[in-house]
Amino acid sequence: MSTDNFHGWACHGKDKPLELSELPLKAFDDYAVDMDITHCGICGSDIHTIDSGWGPTDYPCVVGHEITGICTRVGKKVQKVKVGDRIGVGAQSGSCLKCEDCKSGNENVCMKGIVYTYSSYWENGDKSYGGYADKWRGHEHFIFKIPDNMSNEIAATFFCAGVTTYSPLKHYNVKPGDKVGVIGIGGLGHFGVQWAKAMGATVVALSHSDRKRDDAKELGCDDYIVTSNKEIMSAHNGTFTHILCTNFSPDFDWESYLSLLKANTHFIVVGVPDAPLSGIPALLLASRQIAIVGSAIGSPSMIEDMLNFAATHNVKPWVNKYPMKEVNEAIKAMREGKPRYRIVLEN
Ligand SMILES: NC(=O)c1ccc[n+]([C@@H]2O[C@H](COP(=O)([O-])OP(=O)(O)OC[C@H]3O[C@@H](n4cnc5c(N)ncnc54)[C@H](OP(=O)(O)O)[C@@H]3O)[C@@H](O)[C@H]2O)c1
Ligand SMILES: [Zn+2]
Ligand SMILES: [Zn+2]
CATH class of the missing domain: 3.40.50.720 (NAD(P)-binding Rossmann-like Domain)
Structure with a gap:
């Protein structure tokens, strides 16, 4: 298999279970960051998207936007993280980085080029896929180093919820x-x-x-x-x-x-x-x-601020772990309102 593909639990249509599928990563570029995924939280938004609840979903989709893992490769202009770092990404993976909102630190409301972590399109036309998967690739601007005192399984859900x-x-x-x-x-x-x-x-x-x-x-x-x-x-x-x-x-x-x-x-x-x-x-x-x-997610600077605040005030999610391969059971539990209080999938 090409190293530019990944395996993810894709939804191929409304009311269908997720199936392990091979799909392409976005093209690698100077700002790209590759991650081997260790954990991904299950957000209510994942369910809306799988179900085409907010309008027709562009299947196949691989949802999941509370992603943590280990950085495995970086583009030559990447400064924020390096290979081997524990990193995370949330619901946003890209924005135009040029408009008034982006320049004032409000990238989460960019109206010129927002790229959501799944079911969205990068500027070059590549489709974005989320974290119910083994690998993920995105742009350094929306990647964060996980604080030393926080495990990947705990860190994941901070990035959206x-x-x-x-x-x-x-x-x-x-x-x-x-x-x-x-x-x-x-x-x-x-x-x-x-x-x-x-x-x-x-x-x-x-x-x-x-x-x-x-x-x-x-x-x-x-x-x-x-x-x-x-x-x-x-x-x-x-x-x-x-x-x-x-x-x-x-x-x-x-x-x-x-x-x-x-x-x-x-x-x-x-x-x-x-x-x-x-x-x-x-x-x-x-x-x-x-x-x-x-209010929509939060900007990169807000994410940094939140991680600091969480460390100072000992704010921690309550996590229920499922193996990644049991994702369909985990989604069923989510639909039934069982999580106490966030399911995190683990590779
Ligand atoms: N604005 C954003 O940027 C953003 C970001 C992430 C998620 N979201 C959205 O936020 C929403 C919640 O996501 P979540 O991940 O927190 O979901 P969740 O974990 O499923 O929590 C939703 C809560 O709603 C309550 N609820 C569920 N079913 C209900 C029912 N039949 N009647 C009344 N209350 C019910 C339950 O709380 P109680 O048992 O306490 O009533 C449940 O724990 C979703 O719509 C998601 O798409 C928005
Ligand atoms: Zn979310
Ligand atoms: Zn912008």
């Missing part, structure tokens, strides 16, 4: 005295709770069942609300400064969630359901001057 929750909480200035609610205690949510707590806030889990109450406490939550309990929800009316929403159920009751917020606060959208959001009560939104804001 970690930064997606860290970035908006930091951007919207969560601080002591704030009260932060996290909707959905899953891969993203269990990081969100830990970040908000480490930033000094009072943290409340907003969960659809009572099943995670003990875990939420251990993760640092000060309180736990089962969101179907109207009485408890209304007891918290007007007391939150931020809500971080990682999950929108089909019958999402905006009125009850926005009612939790104080005036001049933020409802942060990170969960991305298949269907558009609807049913937002404009009167409540306007009268409390609530900002509903979206």
